Amino acid sequence: MKLKKFLCIATHLLLANCYSQSSASAGQNDARSAVQGSLPFDLVSGFLIVVQGQIGSMDGLRFIFDTGTTHTVIDTSMVNRLRLHRHRRSAKTVVFDKTIFVELAEIPEMRIGPLHAVSVSVGVAKLDEYSKLAQHVDGIIGLDLLSRNKSLTIDYEHKIVSFEISESESVSRTQSTCFITRLYVQGLPVDLLVDTGLDGIILYRNRLRARLPAMSLRSELTDVWMGPLHLKQARIPDVRISDASEERSVYLLDERPGSTPPSLDGVFGPATLHAKRIQFDFSAGVIRWE
Secondary structure (H helix, E strand, O other), rough: OOOOOOOOOOHHHHHHHHHHHHHHOOOOOOOHHHEEEEOOOOOEHHHOEEEEEEOOOOEEEEEEEOOOOOOOOEEHHHHHOOOEEEEEEEEEEOOEEEEEEEEEOOOOEEEEEEEEEEEEEEEEEOOHOOOHHHHHOEEEEOHHHOOOOOEEEEEEOEEEEEEEEOOOOOOOOOOOOOOEEEEEEEEEEEEEEEOOOOOOOOHHHHHHHHOOOOOHHHHHHHEEOOEEEEEEEEEEEEEEEEEEEEEEEEEEOOOOOOOOOOOOOOEEHHHOOOOOOOOOOOOEEEEEEO
């Protein structure tokens, strides 16, 4: 499995709002009859959602849809090509165990399918420095833009993203909503950030060991490196995501990153569900899949 290296690239920008106002649950629902727009996507490496969009008059740009990123980030090359205005201030953000600073720029207009935004403040970074998976994209669309929809449905079977556009102009232009879902590991409830930019499940090992000292592993731990980050991979029995309990391959990170809330137990990539469709319902604050 390939792991995402730009996880929560701008989480620190809106972290307080993100976690204090979010929740998630699992269920089944088909909301296609309510959608107001859609566009196709490429599924990169089996999990990464990449769509085409437009900034100003420049069309055919490629963007990653990322529910694990709170603030939209575009590549430095795009800012230079479009001659966008850069703010004098910068923003501090945390990428796992590393703190970085990103510039801020103002985009006059952006279109991603039916999603239209004007006067968008975005982070600016050299994306290929944080992930090989971001080498051929122009930006990462975060929850500051995605959450302007009432709901967002990812159809993995037909490779289509569908939008239910919010009819109210009162939707916040800056507030994001992070989704957190609850899994059970050998009977222990664990709360995980839902991140479409991640392939697999990451659990914070020391936090789990403190709460579940007798946690059993089905296989030996193997080393996995994600840039400078050292992870362990193992198979854990009795992992329950919805109704069924099964053995799952997971990645273990010893320490919880300092940028995440103390209550968070890890990160969950929804592609691991192998679902046909996943709906992010921003208006209700829930996740549904089938």
